[in-house]
Amino acid sequence: MASTFIIPLTTLPVGTRNLGPAAAGDAERSILLTIDRTVAGGLNSLTPASEVQADVMQSGDSGVTWRLQVGGTMPGGVLGNSSTLRVDLFPGMARLLRVTLTVSGPSPVAVAGSLVTT
Amino acid sequence: MAVAFDAVGPSSAGAGGTSISSLSWTHTNVAGNAALTVGCSYDNSTDAGVTATCKVDSVLITAATGNVESDAQTAGFAKAWTALGLASGARTVLVTYSSAGADLEGGSVSYTGAGGFAAAATASGTLSTSASVTVTGTAASSLVFGFAAAGDSINATSAPATSRFVNNLVGSAGNSTGNCAGSTSAGGGSVTCAWTLASSTNSAAIAIEVTAAAAGGSPQAQPGQTWLRRFHHRQVLLPPGPPAAAAPGAAGTIQPAPTFPQPRRRPARAVWAGISGSTGIRGTSQPYPAAQFPRRKPARAVWAKITGGISPGGSPQEWPTVPIPRLRPARAVVEFTPVTTTNQVPAVAPAGTIQPPPTLTPPRLRPARAVVEFTPVTTTNLVPGQQQPPPTFPQPRRRLVRAVIRGQAGTIGIPGKPQPEPTFPQPRRKPARAVIEFTPVTTVNQAGAAGPAGTLQPRPTLTWPRKRPARASTALLLHPVRTVNQPAAPLVVPVNPLPNGGSTEGALWEMARTGKWPERPPGFGPVGPVPSSSAVPPKPGERGWVGKRKRRFSWPKQDE
Numbered sequence: 001m002a003s004t005f006i007i008p009l010t011t012l013p014v015g016t017r018n019l020g021p022a023a024a025g026d027a028e029r030s031i032l033l034t035i036d037r038t039v040a041g042g043l044n045s046l047t048p049a050s051e052v053q054a055d056v057m058q059s060g061d062s063g064v065t066w067r068l069q070v071g072g073t074m075p076g077g078v079l080g081n082s083s084t085l086r087v088d089l090f091p092g093m094a095r096l097l098r099v100t101l102t103v104s105g106p107s108p109v110a111v112a113g114s115l116v117t118t
Numbered sequence: 119m120a121v122a123f124d125a126v127g128p129s130s131a132g133a134g135g136t137s138i139s140s141l142s143w144t145h146t147n148v149a150g151n152a153a154l155t156v157g158c159s160y161d162n163s164t165d166a167g168v169t170a171t172c173k174v175d176s177v178l179i180t181a182a183t184g185n186v187e188s189d190a191q192t193a194g195f196a197k198a199w200t201a202l203g204l205a206s207g208a209r210t211v212l213v214t215y216s217s218a219g220a221d222l223e224g225g226s227v228s229y230t231g232a233g234g235f236a237a238a239a240t241a242s243g244t245l246s247t248s249a250s251v252t253v254t255g256t257a258a259s260s261l262v263f264g265f266a267a268a269g270d271s272i273n274a275t276s277a278p279a280t281s282r283f284v285n286n287l288v289g290s291a292g293n294s295t296g297n298c299a300g301s302t303s304a305g306g307g308s309v310t311c312a313w314t315l316a317s318s319t320n321s322a323a324i325a326i327e328v329t330a331a332a333a334g335g336s337p338q339a340q341p342g343q344t345w346l347r348r349f350h351h352r353q354v355l356l357p358p359g360p361p362a363a364a365a366p367g368a369a370g371t372i373q374p375a376p377t378f379p380q381p382r383r384r385p386a387r388a389v390w391a392g393i394s395g396s397t398g399i400r401g402t403s404q405p406y407p408a409a410q411f412p413r414r415k416p417a418r419a420v421w422a423k424i425t426g427g428i429s430p431g432g433s434p435q436e437w438p439t440v441p442i443p444r445l446r447p448a449r450a451v452v453e454f455t456p457v458t459t460t461n462q463v464p465a466v467a468p469a470g471t472i473q474p475p476p477t478l479t480p481p482r483l484r485p486a487r488a489v490v491e492f493t494p495v496t497t498t499n500l501v502p503g504q505q506q507p508p509p510t511f512p513q514p515r516r517r518l519v520r521a522v523i524r525g526q527a528g529t530i531g532i533p534g535k536p537q538p539e540p541t542f543p544q545p546r547r548k549p550a551r552a553v554i555e556f557t558p559v560t561t562v563n564q565a566g567a568a569g570p571a572g573t574l575q576p577r578p579t580l581t582w583p584r585k586r587p588a589r590a591s592t593a594l595l596l597h598p599v600r601t602v603n604q605p606a607a608p609l610v611v612p613v614n615p616l617p618n619g620g621s622t623e624g625a626l627w628e629m630a631r632t633g634k635w636p637e638r639p640p641g642f643g644p645v646g647p648v649p650s651s652s653a654v655p656p657k658p659g660e661r662g663w664v665g666k667r668k669r670r671f672s673w674p675k676q677d678e
Binding site: 030037048051053055067068069070071072073074075077079080082083084085086087088090 | 220
């Protein structure tokens with residue numbers, strides 16, 4: 001059963017912001033993070049000097065420790081409608097997911113998207 | 119010792135993303151001193167000039183291949199990296215490209231018993247339903263890592279290879295890649311790594327022989343991020359050499375101790391290296407942890423329970439089962455006797471009504487002014503009297519007051535009472551004024567007499583020249599000469615018939631004779647008959663009066 005966690009439209013200043021955590025079902029195996037690049041002030045409206053480093057983290061101990069599942073650098077500029085990251089979840093029970101977005105560059109970046117677990 | 123599979127990262131599904139320039143995942147190798155191979159696929163409409171690097175825990179690792187283009191075009195390529203000596207545990211694998219791709223896919227495989235890597239074999243496929251690459255001359259103890267990137271989904275790994283990961287991220291939407299797979303195959307001679315594809319598409323494939331460690335095992339890596347050098351040929355341990363001679367003692371002197379206190383070294387902090395292609399460590403310092411670390415428990419003394427000693431027996435005190443609250447800082451306590459206070463009964467409210475507030479704005483208070491009330495008093499001037507006549511004799515000048523003390527013999531001080539202070543202000547004494555008495559005299563104008571006949575001479579209409587001060591010297595009176603230039607005719611100077619040649623003396627002569635001022639300017643002399651010789655010329659030094667106003671002149675003496 002798929003679960004979708006919406007990342008509401010928000011403008012992130014330069015720096016790091018954590019989104020979540022969200023609980024992943026025990027039967028879910030993979031995650032897909034999607035960042036909409038077409039929103040106003042989003043990545044498609046910026047230059048490659050602006051970047052968003054997106055990391056999907058997973059915790060198996062109720063958030064005490066986190067491990068990277070997948071990460072990617074999403075640069076500014078017109079590069080399609082969305083940037084995505086896909087990876088399998090580490091097996092376990094009572095898993096938590098968190099998205100860490102790190103904005104670098106000359107200006108804030110508007111992001112919106114979703115985290116889907118399947 | 120043969121090479122064996124250890125772990126795959128991040129999982130059998132690999133990792134992937136779209137519209138990104140870097141891809142990272144966690145690889146957890148079980149064994150220590152493990153070898154690692156990383157494969158990653160770059161898919162884009164063009165990849166000309168794109169470079170890629172790979173880091174493990176922020177340390178660059180060795181590229182096993184260059185960019186292996188799919189279909190030998192520039193629409194996507196595959197690339198592989200290798201590393202040795204990984205400590206066990208979770209490792210972050212980061213693959214970074216110089217330019218963002220439409221999609222990236224990758225995965226990693228770790229090995230045990232590996233001692234190095236042989237040269238990699240690469241292949242590019244064009245419009246085929248399979249992707250394959252062959253590596254030759256492999257050892258039986260080796261393991262071959264195969265990696266493929268294709269423009270359509272990768273269905274399976276052909277036997278006898280073992281599939282380690284498959285990531286069909288974009289399926290048939292890839293340019294020339296967009297899907298990847300990793301596998302391992304046992305070594306021994308020529309080894310082919312092959313995959314079947316969902317459709318006829320382009321592909322790129324890489325095969326790397328992971329060679330076994332030499333007998334005795336490969337040198338152990340030191341704790342921490344220490345990577346061993348990668349060799350492309352088998353490594354043979356050299357036989358042990360003769361024992362080294364004892365090194366002579368170091369010459370020189372011992373460095374003296376510092377004479378000033380050395381600052382304490384700060385604890386090292388991990389530095390996050392930048393992700394974008396960098397060969398060095400850069401970036402910003404790792405931030406301080408947001409979570410609060412638990413407080414370290416205080417050390418407890420444990421009684422060693424020495425047998426036969428003087429110490430008493432027993433066992434160490436058990437740890438408390440409930441959390442011990444942290445000691446609060448001591449606070450001063452003030453003891454006092456509580457006092458009960460009782461409020462008084464409220465007083466009865468006064469009767470009446472409250473005056474309503476004014477509806478008009480009250481005027482601003484004016485400053486108070488003093489009012490003096492008095493009764494008018496009519497005063498009558500006294501009858502004027504006569505002023506006191508002045509004294510008829512000179513008043514002596516008043517002497518200065520001098521205090522006189524008439525002391526009595528044998529006593530000190532002045533007897534009597536001092537004069538009291540005046541009860542009213544003393545007027546200031548005015549200075550004395552002299553008074554002159556005189557008898558007023560009445561004057562009467564005389565009857566008006568007839569005025570002189572005639573009319574008054576009108577005032578002059580011209581400005582009279584200022585009269586020059588008279589000068590007594592006759593010479594000065596006679597010397598000024600007035601000349602008038604005639605317009606054209608030559609000046610005719612009549613010959614002065616005067617005996618003296620028309621000189622000043624002649625004019626004086628004329629004046630003395632006639633008692634008049636000469637009608638002509640002096641010097642020209644009168645024109646007319648020569649005065650008779652009867653005229654008596656003045657003598658030198660004689661004085662007389664000339665003219666109507668009887669101007670006095672003197673004839674200069676002969677010797678003047």
